[in-house]
Amino acid sequence: MAGFNHTGVNHIIFYLLGIPGREDLHMWISIPFFISYICALLGNVLLIFIILTKSSLHEPMYLFLSMLAGVDVIFATTTEPKALAIFWCNYREISLNGCIAQLYFQHSSFISESGILLIMAFDRYIAICHPLRYTMILTHPLIGKIGVAIFLRAHCTIFPMIFLLKRLTFCRTNILPHTFCEHIGLAKVSCDDIRINIWYGFFVLMSTVILDVVLIFASYVLILHAVFHISSQEARHKAVNTCSSHVCVIILFYGPGIFSVLTQRFGRHIPIHIHILLANVSMLAPPLLNPIIYGVKTKQIRDQVLSVLCPKQK
Numbered sequence: 210m211a212g213f214n215h216t217g218v219n220h221i222i223f224y225l226l227g228i229p230g231r232e233d234l235h236m237w238i239s240i241p242f243f244i245s246y247i248c249a250l251l252g253n254v255l256l257i258f259i260i261l262t263k264s265s266l267h268e269p270m271y272l273f274l275s276m277l278a279g280v281d282v283i284f285a286t287t288t289e290p291k292a293l294a295i296f297w298c299n300y301r302e303i304s305l306n307g308c309i310a311q312l313y314f315q316h317s318s319f320i321s322e323s324g325i326l327l328i329m330a331f332d333r334y335i336a337i338c339h340p341l342r343y344t345m346i347l348t349h350p351l352i353g354k355i356g357v358a359i360f361l362r363a364h365c366t367i368f369p370m371i372f373l374l375k376r377l378t379f380c381r382t383n384i385l386p387h388t389f390c391e392h393i394g395l396a397k398v399s400c401d402d403i404r405i406n407i408w409y410g411f412f413v414l415m416s417t418v419i420l421d422v423v424l425i426f427a428s429y430v431l432i433l434h435a436v437f438h439i440s441s442q443e444a445r446h447k448a449v450n451t452c453s454s455h456v457c458v459i460i461l462f463y464g465p466g467i468f469s470v471l472t473q474r475f476g477r478h479i480p481i482h483i484h485i486l487l488a489n490v491s492m493l494a495p496p497l498l499n500p501i502i503y504g505v506k507t508k509q510i511r512d513q514v515l516s517v518l519c520p521k522q523k
């Protein structure tokens with residue numbers, strides 16, 4: 210790999226190392242990655258197909274869930290095919306434009322998914338706190354506008370990163386010790402001042418993901434307040450059950466990411482291959498498990514899945 214270093218030039222080709230120090234295990238590591246990726250694609254595509262083709266599922270909650278499944282497909286696909294190419298074919302080369310495109314779709318998908326989880330929390334708030342006005346508030350035109358707003362927010366906040374990275378001169382090294390490109394990881398191998406990249410990344414994080422987490426928390430405070438004021442035990446249990454799938458998905462989405470960030474910030478003694486594996490798990494876990502969570506915990510979806518996969522048992 211030493212031959213890849215050429216100081217004093219502006220690199221336009223980079224080399225992803227995969228999992229440094231564990232190259233001999235790349236083929237074995239690729240097996241769970243490949244199985245998880247294929248299962249994530251099949252699960253989310255099946256979920257989208259069922260929701261869009263079954264008129265009984267054309268309700269706000271399920272339409273938002275189909276958006277979540279679509280973003281999950283993009284989220285996993287931004288990183289896993291390249292990681293598998295590294296593991297299987299030792300194909301580590303990636304252009305600067307390819308690297309920027311990968312991190313652009315990775316970050317914008319992450320912010321889109323965070324926004325969808327926020328609007329799903331709002332959906333649950335309306336369903337429990339204002340059930341009689343639920344269908345009047347969340348009409349199909351409004352759901353479409355919300356979806357457009359979520360994706361515009363994600364892409365508009367990430368778009369400036371393209372110019373922030375393109376302005377840099379990459380003359381230190383063209384070796385990236387990871388399976389995929391990331392904003393600050395790429396910026397750090399440049400020879401220029403990257404403080405604006407760091408601060409803009411912090412601004413994006415605070416104005417999107419952190420804000421979403423705060424609003425989701427506030428929504429569930431209001432939901433719990435409303436649930437505890439329901440006199441009927443059965444109605445209270447039903448209200449809690451309608452939120453359980455969403456809460457599991459929230460924990461699954463934010464949990465691995467937070468843990469990965471904490472280990473990078475405070476776990477300096479942790480080997481780099483552990484950090485890289487955690488980053489890949491945080492990218493694969495939500496797309497893989499979200500369809501399973503909703504399929505297991507939501508009767509309407511479970512019944513429709515069974516009717517598609519096992520027509521005779523319908």
